[in-house]
Amino acid sequence: MLPGGGIGPEVMGYVRDIxxxxxxxxxxxxxxxxxxxxxxxxxxxxITTIKRNGVGIxxxxxxxxxxxxxxxxxxxxxxxLDMYAYVLNCKSFPGVTTRHxxxxxxxxxxxxxxxxxxxxxxxxxxxxxxxxxxx
Numbered sequence: 449m450l451p452g453g454g455i456g457p458e459v460m461g462y463v464r465d466i467x468x469x470x471x472x473x474x475x476x477x478x479x480x481x482x483x484x485x486x487x488x489x490x491x492x493x494x495i496t497t498i499k500r501n502g503v504g505i506x507x508x509x510x511x512x513x514x515x516x517x518x519x520x521x522x523x524x525x526x527x528x529l530d531m532y533a534y535v536l537n538c539k540s541f542p543g544v545t546t547r548h549x550x551x552x553x554x555x556x557x558x559x560x561x562x563x564x565x566x567x568x569x570x571x572x573x574x575x576x577x578x579x580x581x582x583x
Contacts, residue, residue, distance in 0.1 A: 449476040449505050450494055453483055456507020463505065477501065481521055483510035491521050495528050526560050534559045 449464075451457040467474050479494045498504035509521045525531070533556050540551040568578035 449478050450481055450507065450509060451478065452481065452507030453510040454508050456509075460505070460507050481509050483512040483521070486513050486515050488519070488521075488524060491524050491528075495525065498529060523560070532558065532560045 449460055451460040464476060467476075477497055479490070479497050481490045481494055494504075506525075509525065511520045511522070536555040536557070538551055538553045538555065540546050540549060568576055571577050
């Protein structure tokens with residue numbers, strides 16, 4: 449479990465409460481990622497932990513460094529773990545009142561290219577150039 453920053457630790461606390469309440473035999477290994485450091489040791493440790501456990505759950509991972517060589521921690525996790533797609537399942541449930549009935553949609557979004565590739569730089573002070581990769 450990577451609690452992350454912002455509202456992440458609070459949300460992950462609720463996740464732990466729910467898992468405990470339902471009696472699921474899950475023992476979380478918590479890995480904190482510091483958004484203020486300019487190295488990626490904590491991210492590499494998180495990646496090692498996720499690979500070892502075969503699963504991971506995370507809150508919002510922030511990157512507060514303004515150094516040009518520091519990659520977004522979210523992008524680093526996605527790239528290293530080959531999480532190239534974000535899959536969102538939207539489904540309506542019987543007995544739940546909704547505006548639309550019988551919804552069953554799966555949305556798949558590319559997660560590591562385009563705006564997520566972090567291919568940008570400041571060519572001249574105040575001018576940011578961003579390269580978009582489309583495949």
